[in-house]
Amino acid sequence: MVDEIKLTQFSRFAGCGAKLGPGLLDKALCGLTQPKYPNLISDFSHAEDCGVYRLTDTIALVQTIDFFPPVCDDPWTFGRIAAANALSDIYAMGATPVSAVSVVCFPEEILDISYLRKIMEGAMDALVESGTALVGGHSVRDSEVKFGLSVNGTIHPDRVLQNNTWHDGDVLILTKPVGVGLVNTAARAAIASDEEERLALESMMRLNKHAAEVLSQFPVSACTDVTGFGLLGHACEMASDNPVGAVIEVDKVPLFPKVAEYADMGLIPAGAYTNIEFRSRFVDGYAQLEDAMRYVLFDPQTSGGLLAAVPRESASAILAALYKKGIEAAVIGYTDKTRKGLSVR
Structure with missing residues (x-):
């Protein structure tokens, strides 16, 4: 059958x-x-x-x-x-x-x-x-x-929006939570609940169409989507060949329920290890992160959200417009011309 x-x-x-x-x-x-x-x-x-x-x-x-x-x-x-x-x-x-x-x-x-x-x-x-x-x-x-x-x-x-053209004074907006790779791994191990799996699947099925339509109405300095290289992997690409650095504020990154717990349990997709191996050395402060978050932030995403750099003065209006569309976006960091590359804190 x-x-x-x-x-x-x-x-x-x-x-x-x-x-x-x-x-x-x-x-x-x-x-x-x-x-x-x-x-x-x-x-x-x-x-x-x-x-x-x-x-x-x-x-x-x-x-x-x-x-x-x-x-x-x-x-x-x-x-x-x-x-x-x-x-x-x-x-x-x-x-x-x-x-x-x-x-x-x-x-x-x-x-x-x-x-x-x-x-x-x-x-x-x-x-x-x-x-x-x-x-x-x-x-x-x-x-x-x-x-x-x-x-x-x-x-x-x-x-055309490019991914490495952010400016000093921008903030970074993420339009979907992070952690679907960990949830999928936990689901295959019959550990994730039906509700947790449902939330991850619904997020992956959701188009970035409405988020893109909102962003098109505002000034956007740079944009990418968060997929196989994980949040920090794609943020590293945004920082590449850019004289302006950026900071990801870890406690502001939206996560699916229990993903840190699943990381602590070792329910980690193989792609996360590969991402860490090749990209973690480019992230200042990475070694000081809690063990679970080291994996969560490099968790490979499927159909993840958009990560956009926008002028700080536009952020509130952009978030309000995204919320109106049912998109639970969050400001997760900012650019800083006094820094080089990508940092986490």
Whole structure:
């Protein structure tokens, strides 16, 4: 029977996204060059969320791709989460998604095709909500289920949000809690409660569309989304090649219930260890954190929130607008020109 098989049993990496660590990616891309294209606004040379290519004076094409193994056992929910995660990169750049193609790896000898149908239905639900047309896809046989989307968006070339352009005097706003990787790990160990798992799944299924719409109405210095490299990993990318440093105030970071407790219990996704190995040395004050928070702040997120740097004087109005949309955002830090890189306290 279809409902007797768990999707996550087909993935050794279920719940952590199976994403390569930042160190491996750095090695793979180091020294890789391509010709200078005059219309290319953003490429792989900096850890941006998307590539951006100018088509006309008023339109730029924004492109991204993301796919991964199941993070839950319900195929519809997994499809919805995978689509929300892929769309998130477009929203982080300030763009509007317009089209998508699916990427599917599927063990057809093991799983009934109805699983793939449900995955696609969940993805389509998110695409319809975002106004994004599904125009095609590609599928291959594989021993593990993997699913995601390549998404195209559009934006005015002058309105592209980059991730490392914050200014002195900004504050950092986060639009979703942190800790879904830990909750997913605890759920697979049958330790997390149904309510805790539900909260994490609902967060992962929620599009960053409304948060992006709010931010588009205000000045934003820099923006990214928090995904596989964890909160501190993506904040490190924002601090990279920037003369202005920033501070993350740990006690202000919104967390899912019990994630610190799960970290203390050792229910830690493999990706968190990889993130810590390659990025923790760039975070001043990291060694002084409580043991649990060292893992929580590098917990790999799937379909996490937006992390935006905005002028301090705009923060109250932005938070009010986000709350009105039902988004429980929080100010979690600030920029400081007297510092270099990223710090925690």
